[in-house]
Amino acid sequence: MSQELKRAIEESYRVVVFTGAGISTESGIPDFRSPTGLWKKYAPIDFQEFMASADMRAEAWRRKFEMDKTMAKAAPNKGHMAIAKWVGEGKVSHVITQNVDGLHHVSGVPEDKIIELHGNATYATCLGCGLRHELEEVRALFEASGAAPDCRDCGGIVKSATISFGQAMPEKEMERAHEATLGCDLFLAIGSSLQVFPAAGFPILAKRNGARLIIINREETDMDEIADLVLHEEIGPVLRAVAMLN
Structure with missing residues (x-):
């Protein structure tokens, strides 16, 4: 399955990564x-x-x-580092994240490539x-x-x-995420239950716009059935292997 993920990334021109809490739990958060x-x-x-x-x-x-x-x-794990590598190579255009821990910044992803929804x-x-x-x-x-x-x-x-409960979502970041999603041909949803809206609407938007949707999460999600590929595995080891990190 990781070979299928690797091939999908290689064949894509513009990848958007969407991360949730699952990528950071492997860092101890x-x-x-x-x-x-x-x-x-x-x-x-x-x-x-x-x-x-x-x-x-x-x-x-x-x-x-x-x-x-x-x-x-907490420090960035291999999942964060794999994403940072793909951003550095120009393969990933943006990282949309529901996380508030700042680990994508620490991993080396430039600030202008990170969209922090929460x-x-x-x-x-x-x-x-x-x-x-x-x-x-x-x-x-x-x-x-x-x-x-x-x-x-x-x-x-x-x-x-x-962003707290009852607080408005950041308009600028939501607009950036919308534009990034519409511009991708592959949307990777990583470590998210995909239950919290409006953030969870971006995978649906990508799919409806013709992009491939791949979900990597330890547990099943309600969007598994619309995805092109689903991996219920540990995130760090999977991304490390695909990105060929040491």
Whole structure:
């Protein structure tokens, strides 16, 4: 089956890769939605709750820094490195990801090739003026006061640069993902349950537009039946073999 995947990539002119939590669990980052996922321990805080309550903002930052103890240990695995290799070779035009861990950046994929649909957990932004805040700065202020810090420029609310429940999807990134999907002739959906919309609509869009759809995921997905190839295998070993990494 990996030979069929290899042949499909070689025969394609413009590949788009779409990644979900499954590629990062192999780097030691727990997912959110599984029976043992992070949301079983920490129920997600709705965006409106975050905005309305200083106490909820403080709780959100407390959870964030607790989860970062795990995320900080993670490094890109062979799956990430294979994708980075294909981007470097010009085979993959864009990496659309549902993940917020930043591991595609660390693997060497250029920033302009990455489309983060759910944001990025490695820094924070002011919801008022958009100023970027580094997490070290936010952590120091939080630990000193126990309160969620305000923006140093405008005094606005500072939030991890991720998309929360109830928060609007980023229009620019959604538009970029739409354009990239329509421009590909092969769409690789990797490590995603393909259940979370609107993000999960991109594989369907690619298929309807005439691209081949290949799904690589340990578990079955609702879109397996429309895919041209489905691999229910460990992601890192499969991509490592196809990309011929050491």
